[in-house]
Amino acid sequence: MRITVLAGGVGAARFLRGLKAEAPDADITVIGNTGDDIILFGLHVSPDLDTVMYTLGGGISEEQGWGRADETFTVLKELAAYHTGPDWFSLGDRDFATHITRTSMLSEGASLSAATAVLCQRSQPGVTLIPMSDDPVETHVILQDGPVLPESTGSLGSTGRRTVHFQEWWVRLHAAVPAAGFVLAGAEDAAPAPGVLEAIDGADVVLFPPSNPVVSVGTILAVPGIADAVRAKTVVGVSPIIGGAPVRGMADACLAAIGVPATAQAVAAHYGPGLLNGWLVDEQDKAAVDAPELAGITVRALPLYMSSLPATAAIARGALDLAQELRA
Amino acid sequence: MRITVLAGGVGAARFLRGLKAEAPDADITVIGNTGDDIILFGLHVSPDLDTVMYTLGGGISEEQGWGRADETFTVLKELAAYHTGPDWFSLGDRDFATHITRTSMLSEGASLSAATAVLCQRSQPGVTLIPMSDDPVETHVILQDGPVLPESTGSLGSTGRRTVHFQEWWVRLHAAVPAAGFVLAGAEDAAPAPGVLEAIDGADVVLFPPSNPVVSVGTILAVPGIADAVRAKTVVGVSPIIGGAPVRGMADACLAAIGVPATAQAVAAHYGPGLLNGWLVDEQDKAAVDAPELAGITVRALPLYMSSLPATAAIARGALDLAQELRA
Numbered sequence: 001m002r003i004t005v006l007a008g009g010v011g012a013a014r015f016l017r018g019l020k021a022e023a024p025d026a027d028i029t030v031i032g033n034t035g036d037d038i039i040l041f042g043l044h045v046s047p048d049l050d051t052v053m054y055t056l057g058g059g060i061s062e063e064q065g066w067g068r069a070d071e072t073f074t075v076l077k078e079l080a081a082y083h084t085g086p087d088w089f090s091l092g093d094r095d096f097a098t099h100i101t102r103t104s105m106l107s108e109g110a111s112l113s114a115a116t117a118v119l120c121q122r123s124q125p126g127v128t129l130i131p132m133s134d135d136p137v138e139t140h141v142i143l144q145d146g147p148v149l150p151e152s153t154g155s156l157g158s159t160g161r162r163t164v165h166f167q168e169w170w171v172r173l174h175a176a177v178p179a180a181g182f183v184l185a186g187a188e189d190a191a192p193a194p195g196v197l198e199a200i201d202g203a204d205v206v207l208f209p210p211s212n213p214v215v216s217v218g219t220i221l222a223v224p225g226i227a228d229a230v231r232a233k234t235v236v237g238v239s240p241i242i243g244g245a246p247v248r249g250m251a252d253a254c255l256a257a258i259g260v261p262a263t264a265q266a267v268a269a270h271y272g273p274g275l276l277n278g279w280l281v282d283e284q285d286k287a288a289v290d291a292p293e294l295a296g297i298t299v300r301a302l303p304l305y306m307s308s309l310p311a312t313a314a315i316a317r318g319a320l321d322l323a324q325e326l327r328a
Numbered sequence: 329m330r331i332t333v334l335a336g337g338v339g340a341a342r343f344l345r346g347l348k349a350e351a352p353d354a355d356i357t358v359i360g361n362t363g364d365d366i367i368l369f370g371l372h373v374s375p376d377l378d379t380v381m382y383t384l385g386g387g388i389s390e391e392q393g394w395g396r397a398d399e400t401f402t403v404l405k406e407l408a409a410y411h412t413g414p415d416w417f418s419l420g421d422r423d424f425a426t427h428i429t430r431t432s433m434l435s436e437g438a439s440l441s442a443a444t445a446v447l448c449q450r451s452q453p454g455v456t457l458i459p460m461s462d463d464p465v466e467t468h469v470i471l472q473d474g475p476v477l478p479e480s481t482g483s484l485g486s487t488g489r490r491t492v493h494f495q496e497w498w499v500r501l502h503a504a505v506p507a508a509g510f511v512l513a514g515a516e517d518a519a520p521a522p523g524v525l526e527a528i529d530g531a532d533v534v535l536f537p538p539s540n541p542v543v544s545v546g547t548i549l550a551v552p553g554i555a556d557a558v559r560a561k562t563v564v565g566v567s568p569i570i571g572g573a574p575v576r577g578m579a580d581a582c583l584a585a586i587g588v589p590a591t592a593q594a595v596a597a598h599y600g601p602g603l604l605n606g607w608l609v610d611e612q613d614k615a616a617v618d619a620p621e622l623a624g625i626t627v628r629a630l631p632l633y634m635s636s637l638p639a640t641a642a643i644a645r646g647a648l649d650l651a652q653e654l655r656a
Contacts, residue, residue, distance in 0.1 A: 100370060
């Protein structure tokens, strides 16, 4: 069985653990969001790719959900003494080695997907992990209000005075300053990385894990060619919203920025029946099952909290079963 | 008093400590050798600049003479797990922060001298430290014999099959494979960094510390314009050779490669009276004082082992006194 997953960071990584447990023989390709990528201290940091890699390949900090376990922070402390780079992004010494390796390869002309493959050779995540694109795409956040930051960390040029790199909004401002919208700088000119369209075309099912529908799955779908390829497939998504609140992260702040209510139902309607064939919601959102707005999407309610590996595997099973039904 | 010093690594750094102690009010400019610079793990490493900076600014590993004290090696271990870069060059976590800062600035278009100034803002070495050039110059070693290495770490192109980057010869091969000569790749097209010629022109005295005369002082002098500027000044050198052996390092291996005997006298003759006005030798080499080959160079014998700060300060005092006499 060939499964292709469009993945953000922590939520996707946890879901993928359950999927691997439930479908150990499946050929799983993960297309990772790189819109959150950022140059920090001159190094190319790919938060979502690394979260998937560390979670599936071992070494993830289970407490944080991102970064490496047993971290030390010697390099970061020294960089702070040199006043190099921002002081609001935490990178541990082990993690630095990943970014140094990636940046070194990129500076020698390798593509991001080639660098990702080398990193995965060591990490062995048990899935094929591909960035959505080898071209730079940067999610910028247009701030509705609040302070004009002294500098933006975005490297692709911003679209206005109050526009900051996604990480600056997410990590530095904790998404507390309302966003008026997002700009996917570079997306229009980006091409899917080698293997992305092939993995979608060849998949028996495409899954949307409970990732942020705006700045994770939405960003991947914004790379020209990917949404069209996905539309041609059987697609089942797992709601990242339970009972009107994100399972984790601040997806509600992102949905608010694009005028979508933070409900399981509204997120499915946002994807739309042209893209989404099946949708898993939590039992407390089972009203969505018969919602007329979701005509054309088969909705199923089941427990969606990824509270343990068995619970997460059951969600993955639910998604695969629904996909099976939809294909039949 | 304005003093300008052409410096290599450990020997120069120790001498400079003595010089600062002996002449605390002097305005000291250190022109550092960058021919040993190397790209490791995609990062720009400047061993000699850092040794001077760490030694004078604090934080040097006193046991090693280079690198930072109290080092940990988390990043390097992780890089090894990724099979990134060579396994024969040791870099600690604290040290990595220096190279990340430098590389980050260079990648944003800053010059090496600008990056060095920023690093020194934190380190406060108490001297003005300037790289010999902002242009890339790489010392390559032509191996006389021995194994053809699988790959060379030189990035400026090698001149033959058996040519390796200096660090590869020095650190990986421990200078045990005889060298047939050196190539200073890039030197012909390099310009002195901003401030280098001004520091020499404006100096009351130019000092050669007991650095390697071939691959440290010799490399600096190979940057077009520097040797001519030095020739116009009162120049006093401190012999790096005592009793026919280098005080530290493997200067004898370098001298052998260019056909110069490893004696205090031969090194002075190699520099020549056109460049060198005064020369300090150790008491055991006092035969050099009246050597006819050194006509035109005023040679003085005194204890030259830098065994303590007072002993080193006395050597610096000897150099300054001799310069004073020569100028009078």
